[in-house]
Amino acid sequence: MLGCPADEVTAAHAEDRRRMNLLPGITLTVTVAGQATQGEYALVEAVLADGTEIPPHVAQLEDVILHVLHGEVALVVDRRPSTLTTGATVVLERGVPRRLTATRPTRVLALITPAGLEQLLTVVADPATDPDDRAALLAVGGVSAVPAA
Secondary structure, three states, X not given: OOOOOHHHOOOOOHHHOXXXXXXXXXXXXXXXXXXXXXXXXXXXXXXXXXXXXXXXXXXXXXXXXXXXXXXXXXXXXXXXXXXXXXXXXXXXXXXXXEEEEEOOOEEEEEEEEOOOXXXXXXXXXXXXXXXXXXXXXXXXXXEEEOOOO
8 A cells, every 4th residue: 555565554453443532522642653654654543523623724844635434524725614424535636725513413433644643632632731832843843824824
């Protein structure tokens, strides 16, 4: 897969999966970490409560392929709104503003390429991380908040 021998790319064992609460209403599970793919990609599952919003932001370093496993999200990409329902997939290219809101309880898979963002999210989601440091950490990782998507 993506230049990696199939026997080297395996889903994380249940005990190795990193589950974290990123924001209120968002639980992330790193299913395949970038270290398993030589940094080529990471796979993250997100469970979003109804009404949960991922605020407007721009990711400069990675592209994200988002697949809705169950539920529905309102997505605004570069000021263009759309609705994604169960089975829908969208490519979120780096450098393009985006905002996502769950309009009902939702599960999505995010394929992040290249990998790295999943490690940053682990640090940002850690309750020990000072809330004032979170925006700075995200900015260093190439993710910045924007006024509107």
